[in-house]
Structures are given as structure tokens and as C-alpha cells.
Amino acid sequence: MRTLDWAVMGATLAAIVAYGIVRGRGSKNISGYFLADRSMRWYTVALSIMATQASAVTFTSAPGQAYADGMRFVQYYFGLPIAMVILSVTAVPIFHRLKVFTAYEYLEHRFDLKTRTLTSIIFLIQRGLGVGITIYAPSLVLSVVLGWSLTWTSVLIGGTVILYTTSGGVKSVNWTDMQQMLVIMGGMALAFVMTILLLPKDISFTDALTVAGGMGRLNVIDFSFDPNNRYTLFSGIIGGMFVALAYFGTDQSQVQRYLTGRSVTQSRLGLLFNGIAKVPMQFLILLLGVMVFVFYQFVTPPIFFNPVERERVAAGPSAGAYAALEGQYGTASEEKSMAIRAYLQERRAGTESSLAAARKTLEEKEAAAQAIRAKAVGIIRTTDPSADPSDTNYIFLTFVLSYLPAGLVGLVFACIFAASMSSSSGELSALASCTIVDIYKRHIRPAASDRHYLFVSRGAMALWGVYAIAFAQFASRLGSLIEAVNIIGSLFYGTMLGIFLLAFYLKFVRGTAVFCAAFVGEAVVLYCFLFTGISWLWYNVVGCLAAVASAALFEALLRRGRGEGGPSPRPTGS
Amino acid sequence: MTEQQKPAPAPEEEPPPILGTWPRLYGAVLGILALLIVLFYLFGRAFR
Numbered sequence: 001m002r003t004l005d006w007a008v009m010g011a012t013l014a015a016i017v018a019y020g021i022v023r024g025r026g027s028k029n030i031s032g033y034f035l036a037d038r039s040m041r042w043y044t045v046a047l048s049i050m051a052t053q054a055s056a057v058t059f060t061s062a063p064g065q066a067y068a069d070g071m072r073f074v075q076y077y078f079g080l081p082i083a084m085v086i087l088s089v090t091a092v093p094i095f096h097r098l099k100v101f102t103a104y105e106y107l108e109h110r111f112d113l114k115t116r117t118l119t120s121i122i123f124l125i126q127r128g129l130g131v132g133i134t135i136y137a138p139s140l141v142l143s144v145v146l147g148w149s150l151t152w153t154s155v156l157i158g159g160t161v162i163l164y165t166t167s168g169g170v171k172s173v174n175w176t177d178m179q180q181m182l183v184i185m186g187g188m189a190l191a192f193v194m195t196i197l198l199l200p201k202d203i204s205f206t207d208a209l210t211v212a213g214g215m216g217r218l219n220v221i222d223f224s225f226d227p228n229n230r231y232t233l234f235s236g237i238i239g240g241m242f243v244a245l246a247y248f249g250t251d252q253s254q255v256q257r258y259l260t261g262r263s264v265t266q267s268r269l270g271l272l273f274n275g276i277a278k279v280p281m282q283f284l285i286l287l288l289g290v291m292v293f294v295f296y297q298f299v300t301p302p303i304f305f306n307p308v309e310r311e312r313v314a315a316g317p318s319a320g321a322y323a324a325l326e327g328q329y330g331t332a333s334e335e336k337s338m339a340i341r342a343y344l345q346e347r348r349a350g351t352e353s354s355l356a357a358a359r360k361t362l363e364e365k366e367a368a369a370q371a372i373r374a375k376a377v378g379i380i381r382t383t384d385p386s387a388d389p390s391d392t393n394y395i396f397l398t399f400v401l402s403y404l405p406a407g408l409v410g411l412v413f414a415c416i417f418a419a420s421m422s423s424s425s426g427e428l429s430a431l432a433s434c435t436i437v438d439i440y441k442r443h444i445r446p447a448a449s450d451r452h453y454l455f456v457s458r459g460a461m462a463l464w465g466v467y468a469i470a471f472a473q474f475a476s477r478l479g480s481l482i483e484a485v486n487i488i489g490s491l492f493y494g495t496m497l498g499i500f501l502l503a504f505y506l507k508f509v510r511g512t513a514v515f516c517a518a519f520v521g522e523a524v525v526l527y528c529f530l531f532t533g534i535s536w537l538w539y540n541v542v543g544c545l546a547a548v549a550s551a552a553l554f555e556a557l558l559r560r561g562r563g564e565g566g567p568s569p570r571p572t573g574s
Numbered sequence: 575m576t577e578q579q580k581p582a583p584a585p586e587e588e589p590p591p592i593l594g595t596w597p598r599l600y601g602a603v604l605g606i607l608a609l610l611i612v613l614f615y616l617f618g619r620a621f622r
Contacts, residue, residue, distance in 0.1 A: 074614070081607040085600045213621025220614040233611070265588045268596070275603050279610055 001146070001401070005410030012183060012414035016421075017160050020176035024168010029450035033169035033457050034101055034433040040260040044178050045270025049248075049257045050278065051177035051184070052426035056138030056419040057393070059188065059285065064305075064392030066289030067296075070219040072231040074286055076537075077279050079241025084275030087249050088268040090504045095255070096264045101437040103255040103500070110503040112511030113442070118518060119496060120438035123252055124431060126492050131427040131464065132471025138420040139472055142413075144308050145397045154472040157417060161425045162465035166458050170433075173425045174260055180418035187408075187415035188285060194404055195291045200298050207344055208294040214343060214359065215297075215366065217290045220283075230535045239537035246493035246540050250500050253430035292399050297340055300333040303376045305391035305398050309384065316383045322376060329372045336365040424468060432460040490536040491529060494543020495521035501544065502551050513554035514547075521547030 001009075027033040040048075065073055091103075100106050104123065108116035139154035146153070164172040196205055203211075212218050222232045229235065248254045248271070261267030303326050304310055313322045339362040346358040377389050400412045436457045445452075498521050502509050524546035525539050534542070590599045 071618075078607065078611065081603050085603055088596075088600065209621045213618070218618045218621050220618040221611065263588065265590065269590065272599065272603050276606055279607065283610075283614070 001409055001413070002406045004406040005413070008407050008410030009414045009417070012411065013160065013417055013421075016176050016179050016183070016418060017164050019179055020164035020172040021167050023175035024164060024172030027169050027171065027454065030101070030433075030436065030453045030457055032171070033454055034256065034429070034437065036169075036171045036174060036260040038099075038260060039262050040174055040266065040270075041262065042266045042269035042273065044174050045258050045261045045267060046273035046277075047181040048174040048177035048260075048426070049254060049270055049274045050281075051181040051419070051422035052253060052257055053247075053274075053278075053423075054181075054184065054419055055134055055423040056141075056416045059184065059416055059419050060138065060141050060396055061393050062282070062285045063289030063292055064395035066217065066286040067293040067395050068390075068392050070217040071283070071286045071290060072219045072222055074220060074279065074283050075222065075231050075233055075236030076240050076243075077282050078233065078236035079238065080244040080278050081275035082237070082241045083244035083248060084271045086245060088271050091249050091255075091500075092258065092261075092267045092271065093264050094504070095259060096261075096267065100259070102252050102434050103250055104252070104434065104438050107499065107503060111514050115499065115511050115515050115518075116438060117443070118515065119250075119499060120434050122492050122496065123250075124434055124439075126489055127251070127253060127427055127431055128464075128467070129471075130489060131424055131431065131468045132475060134424045134427060135420065135468050136472035136475040138416060140475075141393050141397065142416065144306065145394065145401065146413075151473060154469050157420050157424065158465055158469035158472065161421050161428065162462055165425045165428050165465070166461045169457070169461070170256060170260055170429050173429045174257070176425065177257075177422045180422040183411075183418050184415045185281075187411045188288065190408055191400065191404065191412055192284065192288045192291065194408060195288060195295060195399075198295055198403055199291075202341075203294070203298065203344075208291060210344060210347055211294050211297060211340055212290045214347075214362065215293075217293055230537060235535065235537050239535070239541060242497060242540035242544060243490075243493065243537060246497040246544075250493070250496040251430075252434055253427045256430050256433060257426065289396065292396060295399070295403075297333075298337050300330045302398065303329045303373055304380060305394035306388070307394070307398070309380050309387050309391075312387075313380055313383050318379045318383055322379050325372055325376045325379070329369060329376070332365065332369040332372055336362070336369055339365040428461055428464050428468065431464045432457055435460045435464070490539045491522070491525050491543075494525055494540040495547045497540060498544040498547025498551070502548055506548070506552065509551050509555045510558075513551045513558055516554050517547045517551035520550035 031037055062073065095103070095106060098106055098109055100109075102120065104116045104120040107119055135154050135158050136150075139150055139157060142148065143150045143153045164176060196208070199205075199208055209218065222229070224232050225234050226232065258267040258270050261270055302310065313319060339358070343355075343358040343362045346355040350358065380387050381389060397412075397416075400409055404412065436453065440456060440460075441448075441453060495518050499514055499518060502514055502517075521543045525543040528534050528539055528542055529536075587596070590596055593599045593602060
């Protein structure tokens with residue numbers, strides 16, 4: 001990074017934080033602090049929703065994923081617009097009418113206190129683990145790429161977030177989210193244009209797409225129906241819809257975003273805008289990764305993108321063998337570049353048979369380069385058995401640092417920091433609201449002054465922030481547990497969604513049946529996780545259906561036990 | 575009822591700023607999704 005990059009990054013982040021602090025002033029009670037007095041317009045709600053969902057990993061990992069695996073990941077988002085419509089029809093009017101602070105508060109209106117408390121505690125556990133990872137994941141990547149210590153990167157991200165979220169609450173979160181999302185969109189669009197301009201002069205954008213398509217990177221739609229295949233059209237629409245329903249309908253870090261809308265209309269428009277914009281945005285981020293892939297077909301890439309692992313091998317006993325492989329990889333890459341140019345030539349003017357021959361040659365050259373890379377990864381794993389064999393998180397940032405012009409590098413890094421800050425600020429605000437509204441105010445101190453609640457809310461926000469930074473310090477020692485922490489989220493979402501669907505649609509089911517069904521839903525999901533190979537995307541479907549079916553069964557059994565036959569009285573708030 | 579505010583009366587069904595009714599707007603969102611899927615398919619096929 002050059003001086004101009006530091007200046008751009010520093011000025012961008014400082015402006016965002018200052019803006020957040022200024023816009024967040026004036027909260028006099030927890031309605032202002034946690035709901036911005038329900039005053040936000042749809043565009044603030046929409047951009048805040050998008051910024052909270054888009055973590056830094058979205059912008060570091062997704063282009064790398066497209067580089068390595070193509071664009072099929074975009075299918076994961078196909079269920080999201082459907083979920084936005086369903087939530088606009090069901091959840092938004094109910095939450096607004098009841099004027100709830102948290103999604104779980106609605107469950108007390110609909111069922112009982114124990115169901116509210118159970119779901120709120122599940123959220124606190126799940127999101128409490130997640131917020132540490134939200135800070136840790138980008139901190140690790142940035143520390144490796146920038147050469148900073150993990151402590152500094154996580155303190156920089158977490159510290160700035162604490163600064164504005166604690167002072168201004170959700171107003172600061174939403175307004176900074178909006179700024180952050182605009183910076184991110186602008187920065188990524190510039191990076192996209194620049195990447196295309198960096199392609200060789202004789203390679204047009206259409207040629208680049210032809211190369212990407214020929215090498216299997218434009219695999220956007222997969223019509224196969226295989227439950228073990230993570231990204232297909234059907235898993236994206238069905239599984240993705242359940243994931244999105246659970247995330248946007250039951251996770252307070254998202255529910256809080258649209259609870260700040262000034263009316264049902266403003267909240268609905270925020271969600272629907274997200275439904276329209278998210279899929280194209282994700283498509284373009286993945287296409288950026290594909291363009292980086294094409295760029296590296298004409299410029300020899302590092303044989304392994306993680307610089308720390310490369311340096312470790314260079315300082316170890318296998319340095320000579322690794323250097324030899326790097327040389328072979330360079331030669332193989334040059335031969336592949338020639339094969340690509342020949343393939344393009346045949347696409348333009350060749351016959352079917354000559355094109356097939358050119359494609360076969362290209363496939364052979366690609367396989368040869370990949371075989372050399374696989375040997376290099378083997379050396380890396382031998383040198384450091386704990387090394388992650390995947391380097392996708394480092395591909396995009398390595399490209400940015402190596403080839404983008406001064407100023408734009410700083411802007412892209414500001415995007416990464418901004419994305420991390422926007423996700424973690426939304427999560428901290430949600431954690432604090434559940435801690436205070438669902439637990440402290442409901443169970444510990446039900447009748448205190450507004451001033452007191454505002455004071456403890458700020459304290460809760462700051463404590464969750466400090467906890468997240470501390471968790472990020474120790475996360476590297478958790479090793480493979482980090483993956484387990486990520487899976488924990490998917491283990492709970494299905495059951496949570498089942499509980500909310502019961503609340504919205506099955507009016508005859510009451511609290512005790514739902515409370516018991518939550519445990520059945522979890523047991524079924526855990527069985528799938530421990531004893532089957534089903535992709536985690538389907539856990540949400542399985543957990544949801546198990547919770548709904550068992551709640552209906554429990555309700556029937558409980559009624560029979562009570563000797564009831566007719567319909568139950570209509571519950572309040574439903 | 576909990577300690578929070580009492581539920582407000584059902585909010586007036588304010589029409590969306592475009593397309594006149596909410597079902598039409600929902601249909602438009604789903605229509606755009608269908609269109610994107612078709613375009614993505616054609617995009618992938620064109621450069622296969």
C-alpha cells in the first residue's frame with residue numbers, strides 16, 4: 001500500500017465513523033437507541049439490510065470462490081427475493097402493529113414468555129459466537145495481506161464499531177451502513193472496470209467471457225437435483241429461501257434493520273429492494289472474480305496465494321523443491337496462455353474439429369498447471385500440517401495489491417473494512433437489544449427509568465463489542481472449531497423458522513407445544529448433522545418441518561390430555 | 575400482554591409508490607427473479 005492508499009482508506013473510514021457519531025446523536029430512550037424511533041426511510045432500511053448481510057468475507061472470499069469454482073454460488077441467493085416477499089406479507093405488518101423491539105418479543109405475544117426467552121437465548125448464543133468470527137475472518141485475511149498483527153486489525157475494526165454503535169445506537173448503525181454500502185458498491189464497481197482494463201490489449205471483454213466459459217467458470221445455473229450438491233438451482237431456490245426466511249425473519253440482527261422503518265410501507269420497500277438488488281450484486285461480485293481468473297490466465301499467478309504460507313515454505317527445508325515447482329508452474333502457465341489464444345482464434349474462425357482440438361489442448365495445459373499446483377500445496381501441507389490448503393480468501397486481495405493503481409487499492413481495502421464494520425455493528429446492536437429488552441428488562445429489572453435502560457444498553461453494546469474483539473484474538477487457536485462455529489448458525493435457524501411459521505400461520509398451536517417442538521426440531525437437525533451427509537442448506541428445511549410437524553402433534557396430544565375438542569381461543573397478537 | 579406498548583390498530587394498507595398494489599409489486603419482484611434466472615442461463619450457455 002502506498003501513501004495515497006493509506007490516505008484514501010483512512011479518510012474514508014474516518015468520515016464514515018464521524019458521520020455515524022453525528023447522525024446517531026439524540027437518543028433519549030431505548031426506542032431511539034434500538035429502533036431509531038421507527039423513523040427510517042426505505043432506502044436507509046434497504047442499504048442497512050444489505051450492508052449487514054454483506055460481510056467482509058463476501059468481498060474477499062466470493063471473488064476467490066468464482067476464480068476457483070466458477071459462478072454457481074450465485075444460485076444460493078435465488079431464494080432470497082421469494083423470502084423478501086413472504087416476510088413483507090407476513091412478518092412486517094405484525095411486527096409493526098405490535099411495536100415490538102425484538103422478533104422474539106412477538107413470540108411472547110403469540111405464545112408465552114418461555115418461548116420468547118428460549119428463542120432469544122438461542123439467538124444470543126448463536127450470534128454471540130458469530131460476531132467474533134465476523135471480526136476475526138477479515139482481520140485474519142487483512143493481517144496476512146497487510147503484514148499487520150491480528151490484534152491490530154481486529155482492534156481497528158472492532159474498536160471503530162464500538163465507538164459509533166455505543167454512542168449512537170441503531171441510528172448510527174443504519175446511517176453508517178448506508179454510507180458503507182455506497183462506498184462498497186462504488187469501490188467494487190471501480191475494481192471491476194479496472195480489472196477489465198488490465199486484460200491484455202488483444203483480449204476483449206467478450207474474449208474474456210469466452211475464456212471463462214471455455215474453462216468452466218460461467219457455470220451460473222445447474223439444473224441437477226442432488227441434495228449433496230450445495231449449489232444447484234433447486235437447492236438455491238428452496239434451501240436458499242428457507243435460509244433467507246430464517247435469517248431475515250428470525251435473526252434480530254436483520255429484523256432490527258426493518259423494525260426501524262417509519263411505516264409498514266417503508267419496511268416492506270426496504271426488504272423488496274434487497275430482494276431485487278441482491279442477486280445482481282452477487283452476480284457482479286462473482287463476475288469480478290471470474291475476470292481476475294481470466295487476468296491470471298495471461299499473467300502467471302502465484303502458485304499459492306497465501307503469502308504467509310509461501311514465506312513459511314521458503315524458510316523451510318522444502319524451499320528448493322518449492323522454488324522448482326514455481327518455475328515449472330510459470331512455464332506451464334505460459335503454455336496455457338498460448339493454448340488460450342489458440343482456442344480464441346479457433347472460436348473466431350476455426351472449424352468444429354479444430355476448435356475441439358484447441359479445447360482439448362487447453363484442457364491438457366490446465367490439468368498440467370493444476371497438477372504442479374497440487375504438488376506445491378502438498379509441500380505446504382508437509383511444511384505446516386495445520387495450513388489451510390484453500391487460498392481462495394487471498395486471491396482477490398493479492399490481485400488488488402499487485403495490480404490496481406494507487407488510490408483504488410486504498411478504496412478497496414476501505415470497502416473490506418467497511419463491510420466488516422457494517423456486519424459487526426448490526427450484530428452488536430441486535431445482541432444488545434436482546435440482552436436488554438428480552439432478558440434484562442423482562443426478567444431482571446422490569447420497571448426502571450428510560451435513563452437507566454439507555455445507560456445499560458450502551459454498556460451492553462460496549463461489552464458485546466469487547467467480547468467480539470477478545471473472541472477474535474483467540475479464534476485462531478480454535479482451529480477447525482471455527483468451521484463448527486459457522487455450522488452452529490445453520491443448526492438453529494431451521495427450528496427458529498419453524499417456531500415463527502407456527503406463530504404466523506398455525507393459529508391453533510399454543511406455547512407449550514411449540515416449546516417442546518423446538519427441542520424435537522433441534523434433535524432432528526443434530527441427527528442430520530452427525531449421521532448424514534446432507535448439505536447444511538437443507539438443515540433449515542428439515543429443522544423447520546420437524547418443528548412444525550411435532551408442534552402440531554404435541555398440541556393435539558395436549559388437547560386430548562386436557563379433554564379439549566374444539567378450536568382454541570384466538571391468541572392475542574397473532 | 576407483555577410490558578411493552580399495547581399493539582397499535584392494524585396499520586392502514588398504504589399502497590406502494592409504484593405499480594398501485596402490493597400484490598403487483600410482489601409479482602414484479604418475483605418476475606425479476608425469474609427473468610434473472612433465464613438471463614443467467616442464456617449467459618452461461620452463450621459462452622459455454
